[in-house]
Amino acid sequence: MKNIPFAKVVCDGNELKYVQEVIASGWLTTASKAKEFEKRFAEQVEAKHAIAVNSCTAALHLAMDAIGVKAGDRVFVPTMTFTATAEVVRYLGADPVFLDVEFGSSLLTPYILQEAIGKYPDVRTLIVVHYGGQAAKMIVPDGQGILDICRKHDIQVVEDAAHAFPARLHGKIVGSFGNIACFSFYANKTITTGEGGMLVTNDDEIAKRVRVMRLHGIDRDIWSRFKDSMPNWEYDVIAPGFKYNMPDINAAIGLAQLERAEAMRKER
């Protein structure tokens, strides 16, 4: 019997070259390669901020924190997803309200969301999942898309785009429909960094909070402490944050993968 791999990792571009550059530089943690990866990724998804982290789960957790989800809140989550989408809601002591998905696409639809809002009018956050490379109906040509409905009901939207890079909806790339979008670079994804993720937003305040919370709540990351003219031992801890930064070795792989993202999407 022939085994068919669930996902085949293809690293036949500049991966090795960029990783060698990182090793030769002697700077293995988050530094210039991570910054470069963030810049290039933000350009690709046409977003203002892209913040590299060590998994999509971390990005989703930071997203929940940044939009202010707190204990006792409820968050809409589609049933058809990976456990990470719901578990991050519980990290903050909030509860997921599971929503049905459409038969065939496995996506949440505007209709299902509208029905749920009728039943749970107190819910102020939605995590929408772009399942299996398909974008959920965030916008629709005629009528109310998920985004219109959320705006009308003052619901903040986090896109779980773990399966959706690069993906488009009516010509617009997935990554900046909602308040925040979270991507995965786990080994079976279209592009990989081994383990890794990216949080994308157009909101300056959210970006500021996420940058601090991904590194212990420290207000200056180690690379800026090394590069800045300010003394490198001077920083403040402004909140109990997390250890979610992406090391440069992973970012180096990501940079090489990003160069061939469109080709890899087509192949998949």
Ligand SMILES: Cc1ncc(COP(=O)(O)O)c(C=O)c1O
């Ligand atoms: C829909 C979805 N969201 C989130 C995740 C979590 O991604 P990561 O493994 O990068 O934390 C996954 C993982 O496969 C996923 O399928």
